[in-house]
Amino acid sequence: MTRSRTTDDVSELLAELQGDRTLTKFAEDLRVSKAYLSMVMSGNKPPSEKLLKRAGIRRTIKINYEVFPGAKKGD
């Protein structure tokens, strides 16, 4: 599996980013609902691109071009 950020990875990153902040404060800072953030951080919902952007997480996928030959380099 070629992936740079799994749901679990993102959960860990978000937990690091949260630091000492409460979940309520962290959700406020990210402009998402506390319930949604909790779901993402527990791995029960995939994070949206918007959330990743607001959290400053850059998601890059490593593509195996032999397995996905139709992908253009740089995709």
Next chain:
Amino acid sequence: MRIGNTEVVFHRTVRVPDGRQPSNLPPSLGRMDLYPVAKYAQRCPENWEKETYFLGLHETEAMWMSFRPLANPVAMLVGAGGINALTGEKLGITLEKDNYLVAPPQPWLDGWKDKDGTVYQFVATAYKKGQGITVAEQLMGEESKTGAIGIAFFNPKDPLKLKVKSTPLEGYTHSLTDDNFKWKGSEFDLFSKHIVQSSAAASRRRITLGVERLRTAFDEMGIGRGGKIIQKIYPDPHGLDVWEQSPWATLACYLVNAEVFEEITGEKIPKPVSSENYAGPWFGLNDKAEDDIAGTNKFTGLKSAVFPASTAQPDVPLPAAVASKSGETK
């Protein structure tokens, strides 16, 4: 295996005959576990990336895949050897009309998409660097660089806006080809009392390996074209615009034959089963009212990977019955 919020399972199954009449959906004879290349790097070819996986199967063994999103619907591009299983085009990472599956409603994929509600079963065959009869080698020739399975996963942009479309009702019959299905309900539940463990897990055993060595030459496997199976690929009920443009994750899984698999992992895998040696149920979905994507003729004239596997193999024990296609109680 869980990837993001989707559980993907590869299943060993019964090889269907390669005749004109399409077969009903074959059962699961056990999961094919995916092994991380990173864990077995010392015994895997150097060109296999550490983030990839591998699994073992026999020559002419059939397989299928199931998809179960644990939260929101997911869109997937699926292929093998670099060929998209629904279009016959090169497998890429961009969703286009009818080149991908959406689960739900799509629960399974058993083969290469043909027209008229059928697929050609996924059947393993040796990958020979462009000279073999995997579907990819027949379509791409030496441009084909691997036999590996690839899946790209896409999340919806706004999951809350999606109205989930359910998977049609599952049913079973004791015939390879008729459509007298008993749909999941009272009769189906009665049948499910006969559930037994899959033969795959029971027959696996670990052996002690000798001196560890790095493999430099390797017999990779790929996916060829098997017999026809009745299976629709449901069009995306949500539309292209709802999905993220880039995949959330990709899965690359190399295939190796049973011998090589045993060398790498120390585990044996069960022998494949053809329809002549299978006495259990066949499956179907109550989906006559559902649409099917257009499909393609690209796989139609390709050489079959089934021959000569359709001959009976009396030494192979009969697999036990299963209660549902996935072999799980539902």
